[in-house]
Amino acid sequence: MTLDIVVLGLSITSSWGNGHATTYRALIKALAERGHRVTFLERDVAWYREHRDLHRPAWCRVELYDSLAELPRRHGGLVRDADLVILGSFVPDGVAIADWLTTEARGITAFYDIDTPVTLRRLEQGGTDYIAPALVPRFDLYLSFTGGPVLELIEETWGARAARPLYCAVDPELHMPHDVVPHLALGYVGTYSPDRQPTLDRLLVEPARRLPAQRFAVAGPQYPDALDWPANVARIDHLPPQEHARFYCGQRFTLNVTRADMIAAGWSPSVRLFEAGACGVPVISDRWAGLDAFxxxxxxxxxxxxxxxAMAILRDMPEERRRDIAAAARRRTLACHTARERARALEDHHAEARAARVRSGASRTVGAVA
Structure with a gap:
């Protein structure tokens, strides 16, 4: 069944300091390959406009809008007639958009929470500017970057009709082994975050200080100038997605560091796990519940x-074992964690929600735009 899908997301056109872009690009490309028609609606804001690295993708239609008022005027019919309308987390004016689209759309509606633990913490505090407690039950689906016990909590505490996992994923056409001789002992890709920095210091920066003959690298924006990096740690301010694979393949190991909220929730894999796995590079990760599910x-x-x-792995692991772990990770990634697998999961979630709608006899009433 071919679906007309509308996604209202934070940004697909810019990956600068925006992990959402990687997820949207991989998922929507896979949906298009499976025959679906996708339109992405993005608020045209200065930060992403100035750092755009994707303008007109061949696999989806991108429409930029300037204001909340412009959405119903230009795209009301598109949203109303779509088979599936997805609103992502952290979209500007998301509360107002959620109220509008859950009233206007005739098809299945979904809230795609790419920041689930952060969202749930803020809901406990009264809500966010992109989703409010009263709006959660109005969506047919609550798609979550976090799985495990959190899904039951979303349904029981916040009244979601159906909370389902839709994890991040990798595009294996972009992430694959490259013929590059590893010159880095350990590397890391990630935007600066105060709650991740202690782990980054412990598992990369301090080993670099103690292993001055080895080379390390940290790629990502917004790191404070005051941070003291050892001389053997290279800093890359921004690494475009198309350069990630070559960066990974230049490392003997790559590091995964998880946000504190994600550690507390568990079952919250980072896309970096899947990117490195697809590239055949072994990952050293911090510890969190549910990691063994991936x-x-x-x-x-x-x-x-x-x-x-961390130092014992870097210094002492035999090369044969390192390669075996890398190969096993690549096999698991290609079997379970590609964007094609997530696209199939989304199709299943949509079919489940449609069946539930039919069983309940529910129909969405088209209303006036607030």
């Missing part, structure tokens, strides 16, 4: 809690 520790991924454990 990769098997010890054979497909490595866990380090301390500086000493």
């Amino acid at each position: 990769y098997t520790p010890g054979s497909e991924i490595l866990i380090a809690d301390t500086t000493a454990e």
Whole structure:
């Protein structure tokens, strides 16, 4: 069944300091490959406009809008007639947009929470500017970057009709092994975050200080100038998505560091896990509940809690075992964590929601734009 899908997301045109772009690009490209028609509606804001690295993708239609008032005027019919309308987290004026689209859309509606633990914490505090407690039950689907017990909590505490996982994923056409000799002992890709920095210091910066003959790298924007980087840690302010694969392949190991909210919730994989896995580069990760649902520790991924454990991996692991872990991770990634797998999951979630709508006899009433 071919679907007409509308996605209202934070940004697909700019990946600068915006992890959402990687997810949207991979998922929507996979949906298009499966025959679906996707339109992405993006608020035209200065930050992303000045750092745009994708203008007119061949696999979806992108429409920029300047204001909330412009949405119903230009795209009301599109939203009303779509088979599936998805609103992403952190969209500007998301509360007002959610109120409008859950009234206007005739098809299935979904809230796609790419920031689930952050959202739930803010809902407990009264809500956010992109979703409010009263709006959660109005969506047919609550699609979550976080799985595990959180899904039941979203349904029982916040009244979601159907909370389902829709994890991040990798595009294997962009992320694959490159014929590059690894010159870095360990690298990391990620925007600066105060709650991640202590782990980055413990598992990369301090090992770099203690292993001055080895080379390291940290790629990502917004790191404070005051941070003290060892001389053998290269800093890259922004690494475009198309350069990620070559960066990974230049490392013997890559590091995954998880946000504190995601660690607390568990079952919240970073896209960096899947990107590195698809490239055939072994990952050293911090520890969080549910990690073993995505990769098997010890054979497909490595866990380090301390500086000493990270250093032991970097110094002592035999090359044959390193390559075995990398190969196993790539096999698991291609089997379970590609954007094509997520696109199929979204199709299943849509079909489930349509069946539930039919069973309940519910129909969405088209109303006036607020």
